[in-house]
Amino acid sequence: MKSVVVGASAGLGRALAEELAERGHALVLIASDQQDLDPLARDLALRFDVEVAPVAFDLLSVDPAAVRDAAVGALGTIDNLFLIAGLSTSEDAGPLPDALAGQLINLNFTAAVRVINAFLPDLENNPAGNIVGIGSVAAARGRRNNSVYASAKRGLEFYFETLRHHLARHSCRTQFYRMGYIDTGMTLGQALPFPAIPPQLAARKICNNLGRDQGMVYMPAWWFAIMTVLKFLPWVIFRKLNI
Amino acid sequence: MKTSYTSLDRFTSGEYEFDRPDRFRRLVETVQRDGIVARGAGVSYVAASFSPKAVSIETAAFDRILAFDPDRSWIEVEAGVSLGKLFEFLTPRGFHIPIQPGHPQVTIGGCVAANVHGKNQYSDGIFGSLVQELTLYHPDHGVVRASPTENAEIFDLTVGGYGLTGIILSVRIGIAKLAGAAVRQRNFRVDGLLAAFREVDRLKQDHDLIYCWNDLSRLGRNRGAGVVVTGSYVAGDSGGKAETNYKRLDPSAKKRLRPNVFTDKAMPWVNRIYAHQNRPASKPVDVPLFQFNFPAVGKEFFFDFFGDTGFVELQLLLPSDAVEAYVEDFLSLQESHGRPIALTTIKAVRGDQRLLHFNGNGFNFTIELRNSPQNIAFLNNLDDLNCRYGGITNIIKDSRLRPEIAERQYPEIDLFRQRLRTYDPRRRFSSALSERLLL
Numbered sequence: 001m002k003s004v005v006v007g008a009s010a011g012l013g014r015a016l017a018e019e020l021a022e023r024g025h026a027l028v029l030i031a032s033d034q035q036d037l038d039p040l041a042r043d044l045a046l047r048f049d050v051e052v053a054p055v056a057f058d059l060l061s062v063d064p065a066a067v068r069d070a071a072v073g074a075l076g077t078i079d080n081l082f083l084i085a086g087l088s089t090s091e092d093a094g095p096l097p098d099a100l101a102g103q104l105i106n107l108n109f110t111a112a113v114r115v116i117n118a119f120l121p122d123l124e125n126n127p128a129g130n131i132v133g134i135g136s137v138a139a140a141r142g143r144r145n146n147s148v149y150a151s152a153k154r155g156l157e158f159y160f161e162t163l164r165h166h167l168a169r170h171s172c173r174t175q176f177y178r179m180g181y182i183d184t185g186m187t188l189g190q191a192l193p194f195p196a197i198p199p200q201l202a203a204r205k206i207c208n209n210l211g212r213d214q215g216m217v218y219m220p221a222w223w224f225a226i227m228t229v230l231k232f233l234p235w236v237i238f239r240k241l242n243i
Numbered sequence: 244m245k246t247s248y249t250s251l252d253r254f255t256s257g258e259y260e261f262d263r264p265d266r267f268r269r270l271v272e273t274v275q276r277d278g279i280v281a282r283g284a285g286v287s288y289v290a291a292s293f294s295p296k297a298v299s300i301e302t303a304a305f306d307r308i309l310a311f312d313p314d315r316s317w318i319e320v321e322a323g324v325s326l327g328k329l330f331e332f333l334t335p336r337g338f339h340i341p342i343q344p345g346h347p348q349v350t351i352g353g354c355v356a357a358n359v360h361g362k363n364q365y366s367d368g369i370f371g372s373l374v375q376e377l378t379l380y381h382p383d384h385g386v387v388r389a390s391p392t393e394n395a396e397i398f399d400l401t402v403g404g405y406g407l408t409g410i411i412l413s414v415r416i417g418i419a420k421l422a423g424a425a426v427r428q429r430n431f432r433v434d435g436l437l438a439a440f441r442e443v444d445r446l447k448q449d450h451d452l453i454y455c456w457n458d459l460s461r462l463g464r465n466r467g468a469g470v471v472v473t474g475s476y477v478a479g480d481s482g483g484k485a486e487t488n489y490k491r492l493d494p495s496a497k498k499r500l501r502p503n504v505f506t507d508k509a510m511p512w513v514n515r516i517y518a519h520q521n522r523p524a525s526k527p528v529d530v531p532l533f534q535f536n537f538p539a540v541g542k543e544f545f546f547d548f549f550g551d552t553g554f555v556e557l558q559l560l561l562p563s564d565a566v567e568a569y570v571e572d573f574l575s576l577q578e579s580h581g582r583p584i585a586l587t588t589i590k591a592v593r594g595d596q597r598l599l600h601f602n603g604n605g606f607n608f609t610i611e612l613r614n615s616p617q618n619i620a621f622l623n624n625l626d627d628l629n630c631r632y633g634g635i636t637n638i639i640k641d642s643r644l645r646p647e648i649a650e651r652q653y654p655e656i657d658l659f660r661q662r663l664r665t666y667d668p669r670r671r672f673s674s675a676l677s678e679r680l681l682l
Binding site: 009010011014033035036039040042043046047184185188189 | 244262263264265266267268269304305307308309310311321332
């Protein structure tokens with residue numbers, strides 16, 4: 001199998017790269033900094049004896065066709081595309097500087113959609129193909145915190161719904177996760193109301209689900225119960241919550 | 244951000260500033276300030292990776308294997324890589340790191356910074372002898388490459404420099420071909436402390452592992468009997484499997500049962516049980532490599548048995564020619580203080596003492612006691628005796644070591660301080676250890 005991980009340098013993306021390498025996948029690792037990608041690529045190639053191509057791109061400014069060309073140039077036919085890169089900020093709770101709002105929308109939604117679009121002709125008729133997207137539990141119901149981030153993730157979720165429908169006539173599969181807290185740099189030092197799971201656990205579950213035709217699912221699954229309660233909370237109560 | 248840190252001996256603990264960068268760019272951003280120290284596994288006996296005056300930079304994300312050259316027998320790794328991960332990589336490929344401490348959580352950065360010793364320091368030397376090249380990051384110097392031939396002074400200050408020269412990024416270390424897939428271990432009984440030193444001296448050349456465990460948990464005559472443990476690699480195709488789910492040492496864990504088992508009364512019984520378990524067997528025993536390399540795995544409870552107040556360890560390098568007279572004075576001082584000792588071990592050592600390296604010719608004599616005012620008073624008096632006999636105390640093991648004792652024992656400590664200030668006039672890197680010893 002040949003997989004592309006977009007956002008591979010740290011957190012869930014790195015854990016996913018390790019899990020895939022352990023399962024014998026040849027990899028193209030994409031992130032913004034070559035200094036993070038090179039050591040990871042060398043480590044995975046040495047430990048798991050797989051082909052690993054580290055490719056640095058700034059997703060906020062890159063031409064997605066260049067990402068696709070680099071990946072196909074490195075490995076040939078691609079089987080799996082993982083869109084892991086994301087960005088959130090504690091400032092995202094009200095009016096934001098325009099540049100930051102643009103970054104949140106671009107990295108969490110626009111760049112992901114454009115990269116998928118660039119790979120779609122290669123993937124849609126691949127019987128072993130998978131496109132995997134990472135959303136957020138924050139997108140379950142709009143609230144004052146993480147407003148732009150959550151909206152972008154909700155947009156990505158909607159795009160995956162359309163993608164799944166499109167691919168129903170093809171052989172490629174999609175999986176999309178509304179991800180809860182993960183123990184990464186994004187949650188470091190935060191007082192979280194619910195436990196964070198190790199990225200390695202999330203990575204293992206994502207890999208186990210490859211090949212499934214799967215709409216949006218919560219990870220971990222118990223977030224479904226929490227977010228269902230939140231979703232159906234009457235407005236008169238919800239509006240008073242400081243969440 | 245703050246978190247709880249506790250040294251392995253539980254002597255030092257509190258809430259400390261920390262960060263855990265997971266990208267190189269963030270690492271560089273985080274260390275652009277005064278008062279920083281790298282933190283690897285966080286299992287040093289002493290507070291070498293935190294301080295109230297510093298931000299601890301956790302290096303767990305920088306744990307990758309960068310290059311491996313089996314033909315020239317070296318491996319290049321990031322400093323946060325653990326010995327356990329390296330064991331998992333190297334053993335199936337027929338190699339090992341010939342010098343390593345006893346727990347797989349320990350990182351290579353920690354091994355370099357503390358210039359640790361391994362299973363037989365007499366024949367293998369100390370960790371610094373394996374280090375061929377390293378890179379480190381210092382906010383005023385950027386990325387520095389150092390080796391015995393390039394930036395040699397920085398290399399000298401970094402190997403055994405307790406993390407005070409910068410964040411170690413990567414290390415190229417010499418590795419050795421595995422001489423066997425298991426270690427054949429044989430135990431011998433000795434009837435006293437002096438006899439133990441003599442037996443270790445006699446057997447030190449011939450084994451890959453040699454140490455003596457002694458029972459000083461009781462006072463009175465005839466104490467110090469023990470068991471000499473020797474081990475040598477043997478051929479075979481079993482025993483090279485890495486355990487990846489071993490129990491982690493976590494001295495900082497708050498909710499944990501720490502029964503105070505090593506009370507003065509119970510200690511002799513615990514030692515008797517240990518002596519019985521380790522009595523000489525009729526046949527030698529073959530020990531798997533993982534267990535041989537990391538004997539502390541599965542025995543993590545030992546540290547908890549000292550209770551919440553923890554323990555103190557004094558690890559002394561005693562010159563060979565001082566042993567006979569020292570043993571007599573030591574036993575008499577112990578008797579006069581009436582302090583039972585929970586753990587005593589002896590190893591043979593050989594090498595040149597420089598800067599802050601715990602190295603020299605003689606014996607490594609280690610004692611561990613419960614942390615109590617009586618025991619601290621005994622150890623403080625013992626410091627004077629140790630100085631008289633030309634002994635030096637291992638800085639990375641003893642949370643109680645005072646700067647005036649370190650100055651008497653390490654002739655080049657001022658040279659280290661002076662070179663460090665020349666390299667880093669702002670002294671950006673510090674830890675509770677470096678502050679205590681005025682480094």
